[in-house]
Amino acid sequence: MDRFEEKTLTSTTLYEGKVISLRVEEVELPDGKWAKRELVDHPGAVAILPITNDGKIVFVEQYRKALNRSLVEIPAGKIEPGESKEITAIRELEEETGYRSDQFTYLQSFATSPGFANEIIHLYIARGLEKVEKPAEGDEDEFIHLIECTIEEAEQMLVDERIYDAKTAFAVLFAKNLLKQ
Incomplete structure (x- = not known):
């Protein structure tokens, strides 16, 4: 107890x-x-740190009404009822980026706002990305712009507050250590 x-x-x-x-x-x-x-x-969510074969990170830029501004984020999405975390990761990567991967590795889970919410995000890294010719359609109310950049560019977006959410900042820290090895 x-x-x-x-x-x-x-x-x-x-x-x-x-x-x-x-x-x-x-x-x-x-x-x-x-x-x-x-x-x-909250039912929980999955976030994906997609890394291209040339070492770039794939981000999505989208408008976030709660903050009344666009943010650059890693792809992520809510776990649907009856769906495993792994299936959510595969689905969200394709829907949001048009990429597919068969190299998903679980990194870590974390609470987003434990003072008032029970949301847990499960973070995966995806490597060996392949562009999908006809990707699965995402949410009809979701408008996304893809950004592929180096870890140095991602760090600058943190400083410039274009990357402003915790899950993406957390993932960039993981990526920094991973990509600089």
């Missing part, structure tokens, strides 16, 4: 959407006092 565990007393779902649900829980704290927690439930 975790000595900091918060025991759930009540749980009320306020919203259930396509991507997330929101609930409020009353909890008993370790000192016996009560508190409220606003929590976001």
